[in-house]
Amino acid sequence: MMSHDSGPPVAQPEHFEFTPENLGRAKAHIAKYPPGRQQSAVLPLLDLAQRQWGGWLPLAAMHTVADLLEMPRIRVYEVATFYTMFNLKPVGRWLLQVCTTTPCWLRGSDEVVAACQRKLAIDIGGTTLNGLFTLVEVECLGACVNAPILQVNDDYYEDLDGPKTEALLDALRAGTPPPFGSAIGRQGSMATGGKTTLLEEPTPPPWQAALTASGETEEEKSDAG
Amino acid sequence: MPKVTIDGTELEVAPGTTILQACQQAGVEIPHFCYHERLQIAGNCRMCLVEVERSPKPVASCAMPVADGNVILTQSEKARKARHGVMEMLLLNHPLDCPICDQGGECDLQDQAMAYGFDRGRFDEGKRAVRDKDFGPLVATSMNRCIHCTRCIRFLNEIAGVEELGATGRGEAMEITTYVERALGSELSANIVDLCPVGALTSKPYAFVARPWELRKTESVDVLDAVGSNIRIDARGDQVLRVLPRLNEDVNEEWLSDKSRFAVDGLVHRRLDRPYIRRGGRLVEVEWSEALDLVADRMKATPPERIAAIAGDLCDAETMFAAKELLQGLGAQSLDCRQDGARLDSACRAGYLFNTTIAGIERADACLLIGTNPRREAALVNARLRKRYLMGGFRVAAIGPELNLTYPAEMLGDGGDALNALVEGNHPCGEILRNAKAPMLILGQGALRRPDGDRVLGAARALAEACGMIRDDWNGFNVLHVAAARVGGLELGFVPGPGGSGTAAILAGCKSGATELLYLLGADECDLGNTGGAFVIYQGHHGDRGAARADVILPGAAYTEKDASWVNTEGRVQPGRRATFPPGEAREDWTILRALSGALGRTLPYDSLPELRARMRAAHPGFAHIDAIVPAAWGPFGAAGPVDPAPFTYPVDDYYRTDPISRASPTMAKCSQLFGGHPDAAPRTGTHG
Numbered sequence: 041m042m043s044h045d046s047g048p049p050v051a052q053p054e055h056f057e058f059t060p061e062n063l064g065r066a067k068a069h070i071a072k073y074p075p076g077r078q079q080s081a082v083l084p085l086l087d088l089a090q091r092q093w094g095g096w097l098p099l100a101a102m103h104t105v106a107d108l109l110e111m112p113r114i115r116v117y118e119v120a121t122f123y124t125m126f127n128l129k130p131v132g133r134w135l136l137q138v139c140t141t142t143p144c145w146l147r148g149s150d151e152v153v154a155a156c157q158r159k160l161a162i163d164i165g166g167t168t169l170n171g172l173f174t175l176v177e178v179e180c181l182g183a184c185v186n187a188p189i190l191q192v193n194d195d196y197y198e199d200l201d202g203p204k205t206e207a208l209l210d211a212l213r214a215g216t217p218p219p220f221g222s223a224i225g226r227q228g229s230m231a232t233g234g235k236t237t238l239l240e241e242p243t244p245p246p247w248q249a250a251l252t253a254s255g256e257t258e259e260e261k262s263d264a265g
Numbered sequence: 266m267p268k269v270t271i272d273g274t275e276l277e278v279a280p281g282t283t284i285l286q287a288c289q290q291a292g293v294e295i296p297h298f299c300y301h302e303r304l305q306i307a308g309n310c311r312m313c314l315v316e317v318e319r320s321p322k323p324v325a326s327c328a329m330p331v332a333d334g335n336v337i338l339t340q341s342e343k344a345r346k347a348r349h350g351v352m353e354m355l356l357l358n359h360p361l362d363c364p365i366c367d368q369g370g371e372c373d374l375q376d377q378a379m380a381y382g383f384d385r386g387r388f389d390e391g392k393r394a395v396r397d398k399d400f401g402p403l404v405a406t407s408m409n410r411c412i413h414c415t416r417c418i419r420f421l422n423e424i425a426g427v428e429e430l431g432a433t434g435r436g437e438a439m440e441i442t443t444y445v446e447r448a449l450g451s452e453l454s455a456n457i458v459d460l461c462p463v464g465a466l467t468s469k470p471y472a473f474v475a476r477p478w479e480l481r482k483t484e485s486v487d488v489l490d491a492v493g494s495n496i497r498i499d500a501r502g503d504q505v506l507r508v509l510p511r512l513n514e515d516v517n518e519e520w521l522s523d524k525s526r527f528a529v530d531g532l533v534h535r536r537l538d539r540p541y542i543r544r545g546g547r548l549v550e551v552e553w554s555e556a557l558d559l560v561a562d563r564m565k566a567t568p569p570e571r572i573a574a575i576a577g578d579l580c581d582a583e584t585m586f587a588a589k590e591l592l593q594g595l596g597a598q599s600l601d602c603r604q605d606g607a608r609l610d611s612a613c614r615a616g617y618l619f620n621t622t623i624a625g626i627e628r629a630d631a632c633l634l635i636g637t638n639p640r641r642e643a644a645l646v647n648a649r650l651r652k653r654y655l656m657g658g659f660r661v662a663a664i665g666p667e668l669n670l671t672y673p674a675e676m677l678g679d680g681g682d683a684l685n686a687l688v689e690g691n692h693p694c695g696e697i698l699r700n701a702k703a704p705m706l707i708l709g710q711g712a713l714r715r716p717d718g719d720r721v722l723g724a725a726r727a728l729a730e731a732c733g734m735i736r737d738d739w740n741g742f743n744v745l746h747v748a749a750a751r752v753g754g755l756e757l758g759f760v761p762g763p764g765g766s767g768t769a770a771i772l773a774g775c776k777s778g779a780t781e782l783l784y785l786l787g788a789d790e791c792d793l794g795n796t797g798g799a800f801v802i803y804q805g806h807h808g809d810r811g812a813a814r815a816d817v818i819l820p821g822a823a824y825t826e827k828d829a830s831w832v833n834t835e836g837r838v839q840p841g842r843r844a845t846f847p848p849g850e851a852r853e854d855w856t857i858l859r860a861l862s863g864a865l866g867r868t869l870p871y872d873s874l875p876e877l878r879a880r881m882r883a884a885h886p887g888f889a890h891i892d893a894i895v896p897a898a899w900g901p902f903g904a905a906g907p908v909d910p911a912p913f914t915y916p917v918d919d920y921y922r923t924d925p926i927s928r929a930s931p932t933m934a935k936c937s938q939l940f941g942g943h944p945d946a947a948p949r950t951g952t953h954g
Contacts, residue, residue: 112429114429114430114443114444115431117444118432122434
């Protein structure tokens with residue numbers, strides 16, 4: 041039998057209130073939607089609440105959001121439990137999300153996972169005792185070109201392997217996160233060995249030459265349009 | 266009008282009809298789980314797949330409107346295979362526990378698996394396990410069986426108006442839950458048991474009691490409120506095991522309130538199963554003849570003006586008719602069926618009926634509630650008001666203390682002063698009522714049972730006339746009753762005759778000695794605390810307040826144990842039928858009165874129920890119209906004068922314990938304890954902040 045029981049309940053805070061700053065942000069989100077449709081702001085508000093509460097979303101925060109948007113609490117629970125980006129239990133300071141979907145897996149995500157497990161002595165889903173790291177496995181992060189990916193809080197660390205992951209974890213532990221992006225220094229999604237195509241200067245399409253000949257430049261055309 | 270061809274039959278249907286509805290019109294049944302005609306379309310079970318020509322894939326017929334020229338094949342190989350596939354997938358995680366499942370024998374999944382099920386499973390993975398939920402004392406859960414049709418969620422959101430149930434998680438981790446464990450806060454919650462197409466939600470009080478094929482089914486009518494919901498009583502042997510709603514579009518649609526459904530376990534507790542006489546302060550069991558002789562002797566010895574009778578809330582029309590004939594034959598005029606003291610006038614029918622009718626609420630566009638909390642007093646009238654609210658363009662205002670209905674209502678004030686202002690035209694809300702096309706008002710017993718109730722009635726009448734509620738094609742004046750017996754009693758004229766006294770005067774008379782003999786027909790809700798030395802006869806079925814005070818107890822039959830008629834708040838006469846026999850020596854109520862009349866030497870002229878009914882119909886022709894509304898003529902009623910500005914109070918404090926049956930019910934006791942009277946008053950606890 042497989043159970044989706046999410047384990048023992050966590051200690052919930054009694055109260056949650058948005059900081060004045062976040063309340064302002066929340067109101068700005070609500071104002072985007074017409075009156076009576078303010079429930080549409082539930083996702084950004086839950087995200088605000090989660091960020092304010094240190095990366096997880098307690099029940100009290102869901103209730104605050106529900107009251108603010110005048111929607112039934114159960115509708116907020118539904119949203120919060122549907123999206124995996126909302127954490128319903130406390131997480132470490134650094135939330136490590138390893139992508140193990142096919143492209144990352146082909147490019148060695150197993151090594152990234154193994155490095156995390158070895159270094160932090162936790163399993164997938166676990167949090168280190170010092171509360172610094174939580175390790176989770178996620179589906180495609182949409183950055184397959186630079187696989188494998190490890191998302192740390194909001195940032196993507198790309199092109200990782202075992203040792204690089206361990207170095208990254210050391211830096212995080214020391215509180216000095218390295219710049220995010222490719223760990224092998226490639227720019228954007230460029231091929232690892234530098235350019236392999238589009239090496240020559242691009243030639244303009246024939247119609248552009250015709251336009252130039254007739255005296256109409258690209259700028260004029262766009263101005264006219 | 267789109268033309269469609271269904272399995273070779275051409276058919277013309279209304280625009281916007283779904284394929285499934287078109288198939289039903291053509292007489293073709295489409296299997297389905299999530300679709301329900303009274304709920305929004307979800308389209309998530311996929312069981313209703315059909316083949317539509319020129320459509321690349323099978324189509325979920327419940328969610329697809331027909332297009333002109335559609336050629337629909339419901340029995341093709343493609344459609345059949347698609348349903349087989351869906352059934353196999355629904356059964357992946359469904360446990361094979363039919364032998365221990367309470368739904369067995371009346372399970373949609375079981376039935377449809379007979380037609381579309383595969384004879385073996387091809388799923389090698391583990392089945393998912395889901396923790397059972399606590400939905401309170403009425404609904405038992407077995408969430409492994411859930412197929413996520415979401416009917417329960419939609420019912421509570423839409424019909425009950427209590428958004429507490431939802432689907433959390435997603436995919437295989439989806440669960441139907443309140444998320445924070447708590448009982449469902451609705452007085453209609455148990456309807457989700459009927460809606461559940463599988464055994465995930467079952468009845469908790471009825472758990473493991475019986476199989477459907479063992480039950481004797483009797484179509485009857487509910488009497489625990491004044492709605493007159495149509496019910497089916499399921500009994501085995503001499504015990505009523507459960508009550509289910511029966512379809513009546515004009516009354517309860519297909520819903521039933523929780524009290525009406527679950528109070529029946531009170532029928533086996535605290536029953537009066539043989540006659541008693543009080544001797545030396547103690548009630549002693551006696552034979553019928555002895556009890557009847559004693560009552561007859563006392564009646565003969567008492568001057569008729571000192572004899573009085575009060576009819577209770579569950580009393581049937583035949584009993585009240587026989588009692589009235591018997592007592593008026595003796596010359597007694599102090600009869601009353603209004604044991605709460607409501608100042609209703611039996612002379613004008615329109616003055617005590619729900620004239621708009623329950624179904625007629627759907628045609629109204631503004632509603633004023635006066636001293637009534639329909640959610641507690643008539644849950645299904647409230648559901649109808651909510652249905653009207655959801656259609657849009659419906660404004661509700663209320664006069665009375667704070668209400669928690671399931672739709673927004675503008676609170677105009679606590680009591681009489683707001684009503685006075687409305688009648689005088691000084692209230693801004695009056696404009697809304699005057700400008701509405703079909704305005705209605707609902708006058709509750711909370712406003713009528715006060716000493717100035719007749720002036721409240723008069724004020725409401727004046728308001729109805731001033732706001733155009735009374736027209737040839739529309740009557741927006743409504744009285745909402747809380748007792749199933751009340752309208753019947755008023756129709757029969759079970760009210761004080763010339764020189765007779767009403768309930769308050771009768772009870773005061775008991776104290777002062779003006780009333781020497783008091784006949785209680787199941788009357789338990791009037792104040793019997795100080796009835797002095799009066800000789801009290803209690804005819805009823807439960808050892809409740811009336812029996813505690815009685816000098817003689819004549820054991821009668823509960824509503825499930827007699828063939829009798831009740832008149833609901835609309836004035837609709839509906840027959841109840843006997844499902845079981847009364848316990849022990851107890852007898853059907855009219856036969857007790859017939860026997861007493863014999864002992865008195867004034868034998869009533871009927872020996873059978875048809876004879877009694879014929880006589881009753883001759884005297885009161887309205888009773889010949891079964892399950893029909895006879896519109897009431899408008900006339901004068903109520904009294905003129907300003908209403909006392911004091912706040913109104915609502916008549917039902919504890920929804921779960923309003924009558925002798927529900928007070929004897931262990932299930933209702935649990936609910937009452939849990940909800941503190943009603944789900945709308947439930948204290949939010951624990952994680953509810």
